[in-house]
Amino acid sequence: MNILVINCGSSSLKYQLIDSENEKVLARGLAERIGIDGSMLTHVPAGKDKVVIGKAMPDHSEAVRLVIDALVDKEHGVIGSLSEIGAVGHRVVHGGEKFDRAVLIDGSVIRDIEELSSLAPLHNPANLIGIRACAENMAGVKQAAVFDTAFHQTMPQKAYMYGLPFEYYEKYKVRRYGFHGTSHDYVSARAAELLGKTREKLKIIVCHLGNGASISAVCEGKCVDTSMGMTPLEGLIMGTRSGDLDPAILDFISEKEGLSASEMNTVLNKRSGVLGLSDGLSSDFRDLCDAADQGNELARLTLDTYCYRVAKYIGSYAMAMQGVDVIVFTAGIGENSFGVRERICSYLGWLGAVIDPEALKKRGEDVVVSKAESRVTVMIVPTNEELSIARQTLALL
Numbered sequence: 001m002n003i004l005v006i007n008c009g010s011s012s013l014k015y016q017l018i019d020s021e022n023e024k025v026l027a028r029g030l031a032e033r034i035g036i037d038g039s040m041l042t043h044v045p046a047g048k049d050k051v052v053i054g055k056a057m058p059d060h061s062e063a064v065r066l067v068i069d070a071l072v073d074k075e076h077g078v079i080g081s082l083s084e085i086g087a088v089g090h091r092v093v094h095g096g097e098k099f100d101r102a103v104l105i106d107g108s109v110i111r112d113i114e115e116l117s118s119l120a121p122l123h124n125p126a127n128l129i130g131i132r133a134c135a136e137n138m139a140g141v142k143q144a145a146v147f148d149t150a151f152h153q154t155m156p157q158k159a160y161m162y163g164l165p166f167e168y169y170e171k172y173k174v175r176r177y178g179f180h181g182t183s184h185d186y187v188s189a190r191a192a193e194l195l196g197k198t199r200e201k202l203k204i205i206v207c208h209l210g211n212g213a214s215i216s217a218v219c220e221g222k223c224v225d226t227s228m229g230m231t232p233l234e235g236l237i238m239g240t241r242s243g244d245l246d247p248a249i250l251d252f253i254s255e256k257e258g259l260s261a262s263e264m265n266t267v268l269n270k271r272s273g274v275l276g277l278s279d280g281l282s283s284d285f286r287d288l289c290d291a292a293d294q295g296n297e298l299a300r301l302t303l304d305t306y307c308y309r310v311a312k313y314i315g316s317y318a319m320a321m322q323g324v325d326v327i328v329f330t331a332g333i334g335e336n337s338f339g340v341r342e343r344i345c346s347y348l349g350w351l352g353a354v355i356d357p358e359a360l361k362k363r364g365e366d367v368v369v370s371k372a373e374s375r376v377t378v379m380i381v382p383t384n385e386e387l388s389i390a391r392q393t394l395a396l397l
């Protein structure tokens with residue numbers, strides 16, 4: 001069966017059509033600038049040339065129509081008709097405490113996702129627009145919601161509570177939820193599979209280091225802690241997000257700079273992280289590593305600060321799980337950046353990690369980068385959230 005995986009943003013829609021039988025990607029693409037001038041669809045059919053279609057997309061429903069047209073097109077299509085799409089799997093960012101697993105979408109699920117929008121005001125409404133646009137254009141096709149937060153719902157209460165008045169948890173559900181759950185689940189399961197072991201017998205730390213970044217402690221198959229919080233702002237230093245900081249800094253800077261609460265929020269989400277720390281040099285680790293190699297001191301400090309934070313989280317999760325068997329690097333930076341992995345691995349000796357420097361240079365493939373005598377296995381495992389969404393959707397049918 002072919003499963004259409006959709007990741008819908010407020011002005012974009014990413015998709016992959018996956019054949020669930022052989023798990024091959026038949027086509028992938030991106031509709032951009034939906035509702036804005038200059039909207040376009042980039043469609044990449046497997047084994048054929050990419051096509052860029054510049055066409056007005058006033059709303060997401062039109063974007064879904066164009067995606068379907070591209071998928072069934074005589075020249076660059078990959079299926080004969082719409083009836084060859086068996087189901088749609090949507091990435092939904094916030095499932096709150098309501099959803100601890102993927103679900104088939106019906107009216108009550110839509111209402112729940114709507115209610116949870118107060119916890120993810122930028123993401124859940126956009127995800128819902130995608131769900132409705134697919135329902136309009138693919139009547140009768142089953143749709144599933146796969147939540148970014150679901151995998152972390154196994155965290156014990158001591159790991160998800162903040163040191164805040166309890167009433168905020170009771171009234172507003174202010175607590176830690178964690179994100180990138182689909183990736184942490186997929187990568188920890190894949191790491192165990194590659195090692196020929198069952199995840200239920202391993203203590204795994206997954207370092208999902210992409211433009212957004214998070215770490216999780218997966219103890220015997222269950223997430224027991226993760227670095228992102230009520231929103232994706234907490235935890236590691238990221239591309240443009242600050243990660244953990246002293247909350248009193250908000251008041252201090254807003255007073256000094258005359259910024260409102262919402263302007264401060266923009267500073268923390270869009271102007272901080274490695275972009276801010278490097279004084280605007282770049283949020284991209286390729287640029288930062290190149291600059292550091294050429295002797296740029298601020299780029300070096302940025303990378304050192306970033307990696308030190310990751311190493312501290314690894315240490316605390318080894319404590320949380322009372323041990324660690326496997327540490328996995330994944331996502332854009334984790335899979336590709338030797339400079340980042342090398343810096344983080346330089347802290348791991350006390351855990352008994354013995355790194356193979358040649359293996360550590362590999363990129364974008366499943367590989368064990370620790371030596372046989374290492375007490376903890378260190379690996380690179382490319383993530384594949386779309387495949388995981390397709391698998392979870394299929395399992396629900």
Ligand code: AMP
Pocket residue numbers: 209210211212239283284285286331332333336337338
């Ligand atoms: P993601 O959010 O997982 O797509 O990761 C995107 C980030 O990965 C980019 O912003 C880069 O910082 C980083 N990245 C991608 N390719 C490389 C590479 N070859 N070397 C270093 N960093 C990379």
